[in-house]
Amino acid sequence: MTTQNKVLLAQCYALGKEGSDQVIRRPSEYREYLIETYPEMKKWAKKEVFEQIEEWSEEVDIRLYADEVNLVGRLLADNIQTPSTVIDPPVNPDMLIFELEKDSYSHVGFSLTSNDFPNFIKCTEAVKNFDPSIKIIAGGYGAMFEHTKRHADYVCVGRGVPFLRNLLNENVTRPFNLSIIPDHIHMKYKNTETVLEVCRIVTKLGCPLHCDFCPTPPMFQGKYTGELFSPQQVHDALVQYRDRLGIDKLQVYFVDPTTIFSFDWWYEFFSLFKEDYGDFGFIVYALAYLLPRLDLDKLTKSAARIYAVNFGIESLGTSYIKTKNTDLKSMIKRLKDYGIITNTNYIIGYDFDTHESVWKDINKLIALEADINSVFNLHAHPKTSIWERLATQNRLLDLPPEFYYIPGFQAFTHPHFKPGFENILPLLCDINNHIQRETGNPAINLSKTLENALNYTDHPKIIKREIKSFRSIGKMIYPKWKQYFEPSERQDLNYLKKLQ
Numbered sequence: 001m002t003t004q005n006k007v008l009l010a011q012c013y014a015l016g017k018e019g020s021d022q023v024i025r026r027p028s029e030y031r032e033y034l035i036e037t038y039p040e041m042k043k044w045a046k047k048e049v050f051e052q053i054e055e056w057s058e059e060v061d062i063r064l065y066a067d068e069v070n071l072v073g074r075l076l077a078d079n080i081q082t083p084s085t086v087i088d089p090p091v092n093p094d095m096l097i098f099e100l101e102k103d104s105y106s107h108v109g110f111s112l113t114s115n116d117f118p119n120f121i122k123c124t125e126a127v128k129n130f131d132p133s134i135k136i137i138a139g140g141y142g143a144m145f146e147h148t149k150r151h152a153d154y155v156c157v158g159r160g161v162p163f164l165r166n167l168l169n170e171n172v173t174r175p176f177n178l179s180i181i182p183d184h185i186h187m188k189y190k191n192t193e194t195v196l197e198v199c200r201i202v203t204k205l206g207c208p209l210h211c212d213f214c215p216t217p218p219m220f221q222g223k224y225t226g227e228l229f230s231p232q233q234v235h236d237a238l239v240q241y242r243d244r245l246g247i248d249k250l251q252v253y254f255v256d257p258t259t260i261f262s263f264d265w266w267y268e269f270f271s272l273f274k275e276d277y278g279d280f281g282f283i284v285y286a287l288a289y290l291l292p293r294l295d296l297d298k299l300t301k302s303a304a305r306i307y308a309v310n311f312g313i314e315s316l317g318t319s320y321i322k323t324k325n326t327d328l329k330s331m332i333k334r335l336k337d338y339g340i341i342t343n344t345n346y347i348i349g350y351d352f353d354t355h356e357s358v359w360k361d362i363n364k365l366i367a368l369e370a371d372i373n374s375v376f377n378l379h380a381h382p383k384t385s386i387w388e389r390l391a392t393q394n395r396l397l398d399l400p401p402e403f404y405y406i407p408g409f410q411a412f413t414h415p416h417f418k419p420g421f422e423n424i425l426p427l428l429c430d431i432n433n434h435i436q437r438e439t440g441n442p443a444i445n446l447s448k449t450l451e452n453a454l455n456y457t458d459h460p461k462i463i464k465r466e467i468k469s470f471r472s473i474g475k476m477i478y479p480k481w482k483q484y485f486e487p488s489e490r491q492d493l494n495y496l497k498k499l500q
């Protein structure tokens, strides 16, 4: 063991790269993966359930995925003074040992998602077999399971930066450094692939809200940092970063769950881009109830634009603070009128959900006319209110910890959906196909929305390039979409109208 501290930062996560695509588009591949990854999965992943789900034809399957950047590891490495190395791709024991053999490490830190627990255990065993004096640190959502303590010397639930600084005898109160984390978005269709240069930034930690299913508030012990950096700091860092790359267009993913919270911060931030050239497109998370009050005119005519807004509706059958008293349809229309792409997150599998009510609500969701609708099933994560309630009611199935967060898996007893994949996975797949039939390929929606952005920019050239590219995808895929999804006349006309 080294006398000097040196930290190796790794991440354990399963089903990351193409996770949700694989679940709903390639069920047989998903089943194979599950059985290979989780020893006890065979009894749950029944062949007949997966076989009844139709595989998507590759003719309509456009896949989008990002590099598997170790976001947490990079954020931590940028905020400690102790020497460190970050391994980006999700690790396995061989990758870890390969790195440990190269240098002398005192600590290995794992950022861990709940569904990669078996791999995390193997990795920690490999580290201890290699050198028992190396200290293991576990953080992230997966570390919220009680079991984590058995496999780590230190467990961090809360903010990683002060935790790590404290552990390494560094100044805990030193301000945060702003990390700009390079990434790429890959768009793959059959044998062709295009790659877009993007970056990710974190400007705050935690969340001011407490949605009952969400592990973020318990993870951060209910604390929310607010903005960690001034608009000037973020602006200057992004401009410098893009200049270094020598490109005119940069997409920036704000990873904070509530990116747009302080309006004044955003107005000032945008005003700083007035004199810049090119295009900074921001992809943000926002709280729906705040969006109608956002003055979008203050976010126009500059080199910056809000490119896309992701927001949780979660359920139309219950009311969350973030959607309370919000006219979702007019809010979405307003954003789209300004050329901002809208993506809703929606959850099925609440106790009040039945097959019938889910379908009714999905049609209501589609009627809101967001560009993209992403639908998931409800999971209970340890320490959330939903988890506590289900535990009290004795409704959590007796499962290995990683099973509670597997997409398409019903991990608690439900009044209408059977445990496992039996009901919820085929339902998710049917919903996804129905959304495709009703709204067409998302590329055509994006091109239509982006056309509106031309009214609010001084830099139309780059936006025109994007519109052209999305439009040609929408056009190219149309005959294959029609053949595969067999839309009704109304659904077909809807697509054709968008192509005009």
Ligand code: SF4
Pocket: 207, 208, 209, 210, 211, 214, 215, 216, 217, 257, 258, 312, 322
């Ligand atoms: S607003 Fe988002 S991040 Fe915040 S508690 Fe709700 S789901 Fe979690």
